[in-house]
Amino acid sequence: MKIHMPRFDKAQVLVVGDLMLDRYWQGPTSRISPEAPVPIVKVEQHEDRPGGAANVALNVTALGAGVSLVGLVGDDEAGVSLEKQLQSARVHCAFSKAENEPTITKLRVISRHQQLIRLDFEEPFSHDYSEQIENATSPLLENVGVLVLSDYGKGTLSDCQSLIRDAKNNNVTILVDPKGCDFSRYKGATLLTPNLSEFETIVGVCKTEDELVTRGQALVKELELEALLITRSEQGMTLIRANKEELHFPARAREVFDVTGAGDTVISTLAAALASGEDLPNAVALSNIAASIVVGKLGTAAISAPELRREVSKEQGAEKGVMTEEQLLIALADARAAGESIVFTNGCFDILHAGHVGYLAQARAQGDRLVLAINSDESVSRLKGPGRPINPVERRMAVLSGLEAVDWVLYFDEDTPERLLERVRPDVLVKGGDYGIEGVVGGEFVRSYGGEVKVLSFLDDCSTTAIVEKIQKDTDL
Numbered sequence: 001m002k003i004h005m006p007r008f009d010k011a012q013v014l015v016v017g018d019l020m021l022d023r024y025w026q027g028p029t030s031r032i033s034p035e036a037p038v039p040i041v042k043v044e045q046h047e048d049r050p051g052g053a054a055n056v057a058l059n060v061t062a063l064g065a066g067v068s069l070v071g072l073v074g075d076d077e078a079g080v081s082l083e084k085q086l087q088s089a090r091v092h093c094a095f096s097k098a099e100n101e102p103t104i105t106k107l108r109v110i111s112r113h114q115q116l117i118r119l120d121f122e123e124p125f126s127h128d129y130s131e132q133i134e135n136a137t138s139p140l141l142e143n144v145g146v147l148v149l150s151d152y153g154k155g156t157l158s159d160c161q162s163l164i165r166d167a168k169n170n171n172v173t174i175l176v177d178p179k180g181c182d183f184s185r186y187k188g189a190t191l192l193t194p195n196l197s198e199f200e201t202i203v204g205v206c207k208t209e210d211e212l213v214t215r216g217q218a219l220v221k222e223l224e225l226e227a228l229l230i231t232r233s234e235q236g237m238t239l240i241r242a243n244k245e246e247l248h249f250p251a252r253a254r255e256v257f258d259v260t261g262a263g264d265t266v267i268s269t270l271a272a273a274l275a276s277g278e279d280l281p282n283a284v285a286l287s288n289i290a291a292s293i294v295v296g297k298l299g300t301a302a303i304s305a306p307e308l309r310r311e312v313s314k315e316q317g318a319e320k321g322v323m324t325e326e327q328l329l330i331a332l333a334d335a336r337a338a339g340e341s342i343v344f345t346n347g348c349f350d351i352l353h354a355g356h357v358g359y360l361a362q363a364r365a366q367g368d369r370l371v372l373a374i375n376s377d378e379s380v381s382r383l384k385g386p387g388r389p390i391n392p393v394e395r396r397m398a399v400l401s402g403l404e405a406v407d408w409v410l411y412f413d414e415d416t417p418e419r420l421l422e423r424v425r426p427d428v429l430v431k432g433g434d435y436g437i438e439g440v441v442g443g444e445f446v447r448s449y450g451g452e453v454k455v456l457s458f459l460d461d462c463s464t465t466a467i468v469e470k471i472q473k474d475t476d477l
Helices: 053-062 077-088 127-143 160-169 196-203 209-222 262-275 280-294 305-316 325-337 354-364 377-384 393-401 418-424 443-448 464-476
Strands: 012-017 019-026 029-032 039-041 045-052 066-074 092-098 105-111 114-121 146-150 173-177 227-231 237-241 247-249 342-347 369-375 408-412 428-432 452-456
Touching (some): 012 053, 012 127, 012 262, 019 053, 039 105, 045 053, 053 066, 053 077, 053 146, 053 262, 066 077, 066 127, 092 127, 127 160, 146 160, 146 262, 160 173, 173 262, 196 209, 209 227, 209 237, 227 262, 227 280, 237 280, 247 280, 262 280, 280 305, 305 325, 325 342, 325 418, 342 354, 342 418, 354 452, 369 377, 369 393, 393 408, 408 418, 418 443, 428 443, 443 452
Parallel strands (some): 012 066, 012 146, 019 105, 146 173, 342 428, 369 408
Antiparallel strands (some): 019 045, 029 039, 105 114, 227 237, 237 247
């Protein structure tokens, strides 16, 4: 299926669920304690990360969507730290404070990349807070497209039915990351995203694909869902919808470092995509790609829109090739987000010859990505005279985009690329020829913001004009 990137900046998502603070204390270990047979860790690094529903919200905002977060924290330092981190990441926090319970905190002590112990600070939240959660959620539903219920079984979502009812009254799509042995509490939601183990806890072990689909369809009907997305680790994902054929999304081949937070990545990408107007199959395809990225990272990690877009481009074979100006600007933003440097060159490139190929290979070596801008047919005619170009712009771009050295090709209508340079702002401007650096068109502008300008030489005896003249001479003979 054709996958495309949504306008995540148009999406508004509300996340409600169990908030957690993940703490990491790290340091070297060089001796054993004289008090007990345990290693002594000299703690040198402290790091706090949002976890649970907070990680889902962090993933949503990393994609560029707007997000609000509702949940319970204790009246303590951990709750303050969690809220500060989220607010700095542009997450709107609407937290309720529990009087007698702490903020759920998981402290991991790590040495030499090995987790030695995890200490959990938590008490289950009582049902008394359910009204506070509903009161905090209701006014936020008016301005969102998707509600995510992120359930970790800690008590925040003790009354899911009230939240589902309120969301339905506001025509809001409801996604649930479920927990426990009773999925009836999520009845009426739009979609559930259990992993295979959670699904089989409810319906029993599925020995065949047909059994999995049949039981999934029965669960969709029983819970009055629109769909069920079962995440199946190395077996990919299976989307089951009422009265429709199931869709299977195979796992993307990739080295797996850590599956921590992969479920959060799936539901956050789903939510952001659906809230931006995507249909469910495309949203699931995007979440499948996002999950393949996050399992290649250590620990909980948020996937950014540029990361996802680059991976989608690879899948679609569109990471390189012919671009419009607007498409190029998006690709450049993604490349720069990945720390890549941009090289720019331009020319007519009417008849491709060995000089061009060698020059473009040299140009590509000046940075990580090469943008090749070529003159339009009208521009070439003005510069080279009647009868030129020999090859129209579409053919020239098609041939040039096939070269290994070239990342992106586009054309411009003006006689010089100065306007285009102002939009691209390359790190390196390269030109081929015998003139000095001062004669490079656009060079002064590129140097004004700290860019480099370089002049490279074409191979000797290689010239499009010379080739054309030789053809004409041979024809006359």
